[in-house]
Amino acid sequence: MTKLTLRSPAKINLFLRILGKRPDGYHELASLFQAVDLCDTLEFSLSDRDHLTCSDKTLPTDSSNLILKAAELYRRKTGLQSGLKVNLHKKIPIQGGLGGGSSNAATTLWAFNALNNNLVPLNDLTRWASEIGSDTSFFFSNGTAYCTGRGEQVLNQTPLDNRHFWIVKLPQGISTPQVYKSLDLDQLAMRDPLIALESFSTSKPHYFNDLEEAAYKVMPSLKTVQSKLQDAGLKPILSGSGSSFFCIGEGAMPSLEGCESFRVRTLKRESSSWYA
Numbered sequence: 001m002t003k004l005t006l007r008s009p010a011k012i013n014l015f016l017r018i019l020g021k022r023p024d025g026y027h028e029l030a031s032l033f034q035a036v037d038l039c040d041t042l043e044f045s046l047s048d049r050d051h052l053t054c055s056d057k058t059l060p061t062d063s064s065n066l067i068l069k070a071a072e073l074y075r076r077k078t079g080l081q082s083g084l085k086v087n088l089h090k091k092i093p094i095q096g097g098l099g100g101g102s103s104n105a106a107t108t109l110w111a112f113n114a115l116n117n118n119l120v121p122l123n124d125l126t127r128w129a130s131e132i133g134s135d136t137s138f139f140f141s142n143g144t145a146y147c148t149g150r151g152e153q154v155l156n157q158t159p160l161d162n163r164h165f166w167i168v169k170l171p172q173g174i175s176t177p178q179v180y181k182s183l184d185l186d187q188l189a190m191r192d193p194l195i196a197l198e199s200f201s202t203s204k205p206h207y208f209n210d211l212e213e214a215a216y217k218v219m220p221s222l223k224t225v226q227s228k229l230q231d232a233g234l235k236p237i238l239s240g241s242g243s244s245f246f247c248i249g250e251g252a253m254p255s256l257e258g259c260e261s262f263r264v265r266t267l268k269r270e271s272s273s274w275y276a
């Protein structure tokens with residue numbers, strides 16, 4: 001039986017600009033997404049029915065898991081009948097703004113397609129991925145992409161090679177809808193996302209996240225951790241809606257009670273393979 005083992009990377013948002021609220025309730029955003037080498041590992045094989053196992057026993061393994069939603073979506077779109085057996089080894093923290101669930105879903109679409117002799121072109125998988133979540137399509141990029149719309153419009157950028165960051169995840173997760181609900185659009189600086197994008201090809205990149213103040217309102221302990229990281233000489237930037245920061249700067253990582261920290265580097269995807 002063919003078995004496929006793939007890495008499923010986390011993402012960070014090098015900058016995240018919120019442009020407004022849309023009639024469908026989502027927010028229009030412009031963000032530079034970057035894949036990093038903090039990865040889950042997934043093993044896939046075709047089977048007569050879907051079956052998911054996971055190293056993290058707190059994660060649901062029923063049809064609410066995005067992996068099984070992706071398998072169901074692939075079947076619905078292609079008309080294929082086969083099931084998928086998946087074993088997930090979880091390393092990416094949950095509810096951390098690191099895109100772990102979305103990445104697992106994208107990896108599943110890729111794997112199901114690879115196990116079916118690449119029946120579906122990449123463009124279609126990318127489009128289908130947006131039905132699972134706003135940041136799922138990003139993972140079909142080359143690993144560095146400017147994403148707009150609700151996050152699902154993906155434009156590849158020149159890969160940012162070998163940049164290192166610390167990622168710090170607070171012990172509690174945060175609810176993305178709650179952060180968006182706490183957002184005060186009138187308080188945001190009117191930064192031009194295209195200028196921010198251009199800054200990443202200079203020596204002075206503009207890192208920022210428009211969701212930061214909203215996330216501090218929902219989880220005040222984020223502000224405390226941000227201050228401690230700044231005191232250590234690091235520049236922490238919230239990833240997505242939190243509850244993780246990625247840090248730039250050369251300071252040493254301070255000890256932060258209950259937090260997990262990871263040293264990561266940027267990751268890219270070559271066009272005909274998944275993340276190596």
Ligand code: C5P
Nearest residue numbers: 025026027133134135150151176177180
């Ligand atoms: O698309 P996804 O399921 O990841 O989004 C989770 C929630 O985050 C949405 O229900 C919405 O409340 C919020 N969101 C938003 N605007 C976006 C992306 C997400 O308001 N562009």
